[in-house]
Structures are given as C-alpha cells and as structure tokens.
Amino acid sequence: MKRAALLLAFVLLLLPAGASAASHHVLLGVYGPPGYFRAQSGQRSQVRQTFMGFNHQYVEGAIKKLGPVPLLAITSGAYGRPETASPRAVAKGGVDQFLFELNQAIADWSGPRFYLRPFPEMNAYWENVCAYNANGSRRNGAHSTVWTRKAFARIAIITRGGTAEQMSARLARLHLPGVSVDLTPTRPKLRIVWNPQGYGAPNVRGNSAAAYFPGNAYVDVVGDDLYDKAGHGAEWAAAEALYRAHRAKPFAIPEWGMWGVDDPAYVSQMARFIRTHARLEFVSYYYYAPGSVFDLASKPRARAVYRRQIVPLGKVLP
Numbered sequence: 001m002k003r004a005a006l007l008l009a010f011v012l013l014l015l016p017a018g019a020s021a022a023s024h025h026v027l028l029g030v031y032g033p034p035g036y037f038r039a040q041s042g043q044r045s046q047v048r049q050t051f052m053g054f055n056h057q058y059v060e061g062a063i064k065k066l067g068p069v070p071l072l073a074i075t076s077g078a079y080g081r082p083e084t085a086s087p088r089a090v091a092k093g094g095v096d097q098f099l100f101e102l103n104q105a106i107a108d109w110s111g112p113r114f115y116l117r118p119f120p121e122m123n124a125y126w127e128n129v130c131a132y133n134a135n136g137s138r139r140n141g142a143h144s145t146v147w148t149r150k151a152f153a154r155i156a157i158i159t160r161g162g163t164a165e166q167m168s169a170r171l172a173r174l175h176l177p178g179v180s181v182d183l184t185p186t187r188p189k190l191r192i193v194w195n196p197q198g199y200g201a202p203n204v205r206g207n208s209a210a211a212y213f214p215g216n217a218y219v220d221v222v223g224d225d226l227y228d229k230a231g232h233g234a235e236w237a238a239a240e241a242l243y244r245a246h247r248a249k250p251f252a253i254p255e256w257g258m259w260g261v262d263d264p265a266y267v268s269q270m271a272r273f274i275r276t277h278a279r280l281e282f283v284s285y286y287y288y289a290p291g292s293v294f295d296l297a298s299k300p301r302a303r304a305v306y307r308r309q310i311v312p313l314g315k316v317l318p
Helices: 002-014 034-041 059-063 087-093 095-109 145-160 164-172 238-245 265-275 299-313
Strands: 025-029 047-053 067-077 112-119 192-196 221-223 226-229 250-259 282-286
Touching: 025 067, 025 299, 034 299, 047 059, 047 238, 047 282, 059 095, 067 282, 087 145, 095 112, 112 145, 145 164, 145 192, 145 282, 238 250, 250 265, 265 282, 265 299
Parallel strands: 025 047, 025 282, 047 067, 067 112, 112 192, 192 221, 221 250, 226 250, 250 282
Antiparallel strands: none
16 A cells, blocks of 8 residues: 555656646637538637637627637737737727727626737737837837837737726726726626747847736637648647746647647547646647648648547536
C-alpha cells in the first residue's frame, strides 16, 4: 500500500502545472464549416468561431449561425488589410456604437455561453493592433501597448454592460471617456478571452505577451494559438509559460492547426496537453475552408489521430 502511494505521488510530480491524474475534457471548436469538419474528423463542434472588424454593419446577424457556443474574434485588421480602428481610437470611444450593438447581440444570444476574443494575436506584427513592425521598430503612438491594454479594457467594460454610471466610473479609473447609455448586463454568459501569442513576433522585450495584459479584471480566459509549421513546429514551451503565468485564469487554445504538413505527433501532443492541463476550457481547430493548407482532408495520418485522440476528449455544456 505504501509503495502504491509513493508511485502515485511520483506520477503527480511528473505532470505539468494544473494537471491531474484523470483525463481532462474540454469544449471542442472549429473555424470553418462545421459539417464538413465533422465529416473529416467525427467532431461535433461545440464552439464555432468567426472574425469581425469594428466596421461590421450587422453584428447580430453575423453571429446567429454560430453555436452552440459562439467564439467571436474582434480585429482591427491583419495581414495588410485596412485598419478599422486604432487601439487609441477604440480606447477613446471611437467605436462605441459598434460595442453597444455587440453588447445587445450578446445579451440576445439564447445559449448559456458566449466567448469574445478582442485583438487576437495582438503581439504579432501581422496584426494592425501590434505595437511593433516585423523588423522590431515601434509603430506610432496610437498603437502603443498602453493604448491596446486600455482599448481591451473598454471593450470588456462595455460588452459586459451595466448602467451608464457604472460603466463610466470603471472607464474613469482608466482615464477614459464615459458612456451615456445603459446597456444590458451580459455576465456570466459572456466570457472574454485575452489571446496574445505566447511569444512576441518580433520577439523583442517590449512585445511580450505580458506587455499587452490589461489586468485580471478584464479577462475571463487566457488563450494562446499553436500552429504547426514545417521546420518550425508549434511553440509548446511558450504556451506552457503563458499557462503558468496566469494560474488564476482558465486557459484556451482558440486556434490550432497544421500549416501544410501532415503531423500526427503534433495532434498527439495536443491531446496530451488537453488531458494534463486542468484549467483548459476549450480548444478550437482552424481550417478556414475545404482545400486550405489547414484542411484535415489532405492530412490522413493526422486526421486518424484527431479522430482517435482529440474527439473523445470533447464535452458538451450542460
């Protein structure tokens, strides 16, 4: 009996921080048509993701087809697309009307949970919101990490709703303009995901994930994206470091996928990460569209592992 107890203690010591001896289950999601992905993987996706700019005209209509659990990423533009609003403009109230409409759309959502993901991969130069260019030089003052943190906080405050007085008081503490309308409270349904990359791109000191953290009050879930590229692999160490840095917060992988490679070992590693990280809340595969470089259809070995190891780790919200 004593030997068994010692063996169990040794096994627990080998598990990563936050892990348990029992297998952990998460919500599984997808970015791309869920029916096609189910045919490829066997997955009944609980989380469906979409992306939206601050200039979107019909917010509620865009999220009606998402579910059972929406995952809405709000972006100011990426990969050379025109910027819809700078971090400073968002922080100072320049897109408040969009945020008011988003608050109402979330309030009207009939399901028990709604994930909102402002500024995904904010510390990556391909995102307009990033404070740095690819060569490590700083962008202008409207794109500083200070303004990005304040913009994120404003999004959180407004989309969570409350009276104008309550929201304005919270914004005043950040030295930001208040609002003049009451909004529908959306908590606890709304869960806000803060999702930098685990490492900065460029990987310079001022562009770390921590430089963009707005504070615990504005974050419900911490996320990291983990793509597998030929000759590069996924940044598992950076994901583990981000997981350990925010021990009081649930964790998520809002995007993961294979960038043109068929890598069953990578899928197995994700299954191990899910099983051993007890704070992990959801994991969402990114394939975009049939025939894309991320499509499981072109990755038969990885697809077989996905069916065998990932799908059984999925759960359904009660």
